[in-house]
Amino acid sequence: MPESLQQPVREALLDAFWRYERALMSNDLDALDVLFAPGDGTIRGDAAGILVGHDAISGFRKGRGGAPARDVLHVQVIDIADDAALVIAVTAPLTGGRGQQSQLWRRVAGSWVVAAAHVSLPAPAVNSSIWRTVGTPLVAGAPTGALLGETVAVKDLFEVEGFPVGAGIPAYLAESMPATGTSPAVASLLAAGASITGIARTDEFAYSIAGRSPHYGTPPNPAVNGAVPGGSSSGPVSAVATGQASIGLGTDTAGSIRVPASYQGLWGLRSTHGAVSMDRLVALAPSFDTVGWITRDAATLLAAAGSSLDAQRQRAVEPRFVIAQALAAHVEPGVGEAFGVAVAGLEATEVDLGDIDDLFRTFRTVQAAEAWRTHGAWIEAHPGALGEDVAARFAFASTITAEQESAGRAALATARARLESVLGDSVLLVPSASSIAPSVQADAALIERTRQDTLRLTCIAGLTGRPAVSAPLLGVPQPGALLPAPVGPRFADLAVIGLADGLTPTE
Amino acid sequence: MPESLQQPVREALLDAFWRYERALMSNDLDALDVLFAPGDGTIRGDAAGILVGHDAISGFRKGRGGAPARDVLHVQVIDIADDAALVIAVTAPLTGGRGQQSQLWRRVAGSWVVAAAHVSLPAPAVNSSIWRTVGTPLVAGAPTGALLGETVAVKDLFEVEGFPVGAGIPAYLAESMPATGTSPAVASLLAAGASITGIARTDEFAYSIAGRSPHYGTPPNPAVNGAVPGGSSSGPVSAVATGQASIGLGTDTAGSIRVPASYQGLWGLRSTHGAVSMDRLVALAPSFDTVGWITRDAATLLAAAGSSLDAQRQRAVEPRFVIAQALAAHVEPGVGEAFGVAVAGLEATEVDLGDIDDLFRTFRTVQAAEAWRTHGAWIEAHPGALGEDVAARFAFASTITAEQESAGRAALATARARLESVLGDSVLLVPSASSIAPSVQADAALIERTRQDTLRLTCIAGLTGRPAVSAPLLGVPQPGALLPAPVGPRFADLAVIGLADGLTPTE
Secondary structure, three states: OOOOOOOOHHHHHHHHHHHHHHHHHOOOOHHHHHHHOOOOOOOEEOOOOEEEOHHHHHHHHHHHHOOOOOOOOEEEHHHHHEEEEEEEEEEEOOOOEEEEEEEEEEEEOOOOEEEEEEEEOOOOOEEEEEEEEEEEEEEEEOOOOOOOEEEEEEOOOOOEEEOOOOOHHHHHHOOOOOOOOOOHHHHHHHHHOOOOEEEOOHHHHHHHOOOOOOOOOOOOOOOOEEEEOOOOOOOHHHHHHOOOOOOOOEEEEEOEEEEEEEHHHOOEEEEEOOOOOOOOOOOOOOOOOOEEEEEOOOHHHHHHHHHOOOOOOOOOOOOOOOEEEEEEEEHOOHHHHHHHHHHHHEEEEEOOOOOOHHHHHHHHHHHHHHHHHHHHHHHOOOOOOOOOHHHHHHHHHOOOOOOHHHHHHHHHHHHHHHHHHHOOOOOOEOOOOOOOOEEEEOOOHHHHHHHHHHHHHHHHHHHHHEEEOOOOOOOOOOOOOOEEEEEOOOOOOOHHHHHHHHOOOOO | OOOOOOHHHHHHHHHHHHHHHHHOOOOOOOHHHHHEEOOOEEEEOOOOOEEEEEHHHHHHHHOOOOOOEEOOOOOOOOEEEEEEEEEEEEEEOOOOOOOEEEEEEEOOEEEEEEEEEEEOOOOOOOOOOOEEEEEEEEEOOOOOOOOOEEEEEOOOOOOOOOOOOOOHHHHHHHHHOOOOOOOOOHHHHHHHEEEEEEEEEEOOOOOOOOOOOOOHHHHHOOOOOOEOOOOOOOOHHHHHHHHOOEEEEEEEEEOOOOHHOOOOEHHHHHOOOOOOOOOOOOOOOOOOOEEEEEEEOOOHHHHHHHHHOHHHHOOOOOOOOOOOOOHHHHHOOHHHHHHHHOOOOOOOOEOOOOOOOHHHHHHHHHHHHHHHHHHHHHHOOOOOOHHHHHHHHHHHHOEEEEEEEEEEEHHHHHHHHHHHHHHOOEEEEEEEOOOOOOOOOOOHHHHHHHHHHHHHHHHHHHHHOOOEOOOOOOOOOOOOOOEEEEEOOOOOHHHHHHHHHHOOOOO
């Protein structure tokens, strides 16, 4: 069956193979570009997913900064035709382990080029962009309970007895002593039978929604190869998306559960403000801080939330939906369209939330004042400890005057009263984020614009203390995930999960 | 360039692809065998390495017990010829994450079959066959020192402050409290700047050299896909071989450093008995227990050992080599030949070690008596806690009478004196193991025979308390690794590493 390549043709193939290997080792991007087939059909895949098209692959290489040094242990050529062969190589990275590479080579106009490549590299002991500490398990749960068999990624803000808290900042971790107790939010999950897999990354002091860390690398987003994971619960969310845990335990002040859940096509609940104890947990802005969970399906989210919320205080909710067109201005066209399709037929009533920019400014003022009160002294004592983005945010927070804060709190009380009267017992439907996950290579301006728009959507739950579910209901337009977040009445957490689950289109 | 498949041909290909997918999900081994091309040229690769030949792949599937359930998210067909296509699929395991699969399909006698496959699955949070607990790092080392940048996998016998000790046994771990201090052997590495990546698996109470765990799975052997890792320092050795750590910290009573180092083509040192403190460390047989290190190269082994051994007590050694033909009876032919080639030209002198079976029986009697004294009470209090192999070994150990032990100790003293007078200041060259690493599917009889032969080689260092280096000097005949272990005079640890390094063939 397999035709044998003629000797000169085979030699030319192997010559191209080794030229490619040398170019890879010297990070000769031009040579690599020439050796990959031009056009939109060329494919490169690795553990993170596939890239399609010569230019996407070229862009990936530019951002990578070189492939890990390696020896080629073994090369096997499978002849296919006189212009096609599969070349399989087993590699030995100098840092240990084994890699594997399968390349489909085609001979085009007399030159051999790679038409498709599949690359496997040895896994690290732990993906340090997702996790700080991992065990098998790190902490065992109760032997029975509703969460038996579930595995938890705990955001590095919660205390777990015997381990320090890092809050996403190496200097903070370095000064942190092992906790002498365990946060109630963690203990609830353990008591219900879940085990703790590990302590996962957070954006610095949870004061970001992008999920990019200047210290530990950016956690992967398996739903959108090459995109940011979203934050600040970036580690727990990526742990759940990659299958390394089944429940992410996080916090949500201004969207830190909902945004990464949306970016990665997962389920997430920001719980009613005050419904779950915030003890033994690094705060950001206590007026808005809440505990929340991220899962791959609604049933697990319901179980996780159900194990942690006081059932006596939970209430039911009618499927009476409202929407606010004023939020549409802050949503990208693709998100707006998908959202329109999703809510069509729900008989959602339009409500007037007031001036969204005003609402956001009120939220931001009080949040910033509280964030600085929480962390300002530590930050001033540790110059240089924070990355640029979050340092700039705290610098802004430090400028909020007592008068501004006081005015903000008055405006907050007014806004709350008005929003409560408008929303009442109904459920507000709103996209969880203004866009799909931006690229990790996005410039700071784009990330900031996305942030500004998304926070206008997420702040409604923050201002009202209402629970909000991020659910992957807008479909997953390849490859992004766009999600509406029902924002329900306070203490309707579980009911709103159920409502959202009821909205899920059946296939 | 790429020919387009004619529509019926393409439909037949996609039909075969989906039949394959269904067979994979239902673990229909017969259907899978039919859909993989017959013959010795068929290849299947994944993170563990490649399997070559239809039958090897079929055997792997039989042992696997089914592939993880998944959805196929995306299928892309690259046409190559009218009898060849590459089919790339992105998969979504039900347990999260993304997988990727590249298959070269050939049309043979009208039927489409897979000629080569490359499979990527999402990585777990941590490979629990290698590790118990992992951090980034778990414990940071000193900011300067000879081991700066090195990462350590600590065998789960050593105390690390704040963490329990598991000794490879879940029931033992469950009763273990967090250590209140750190073993001196661990502390030496930290003081020299190495950081602790994690706590890695050991065979139960270190009383095995196979590396198979009945509790946590068998750690991988990247040097020999599908082979056992060797034990009892199985976790640290696999961690180093896979590149998940650069230094393995282990123990060696009867070969627990040298055997896994040999099986995985690494460097390993069993240190001089008594040269490194055994404090805060689960013992097995104190008359023979030693600390040791595993690395990927001689320089790192020298640095790790040098940071832990008292330089004042270390001595030099002349390159005066001896060999013992009596050991050859316990070595497989391939190992014997490679060993003969390696020692040719070293002008090694033949020495008479005495009856090897007698020596081994002496070693085994004292080892067993001490092992039972160390762990017998715990084992009797925890019926069923141990796996079959190690339970049987302890059952034998429990039968050693006081008279037998006493006679054994007398024989030990005699053997030591005799071996010391025979070996003197020379360096004994001996293979580290009787064979390359056996298959994980090897039956108990083969594993036991390998063990009996290998222990006859390794017990010489045990009986004399001499240091022994396992060095990958016999080459790595694809895919196994065969290694001679220079056994040097006591306290010539570092000198013997240097000697072994000098024997390394230059390429």
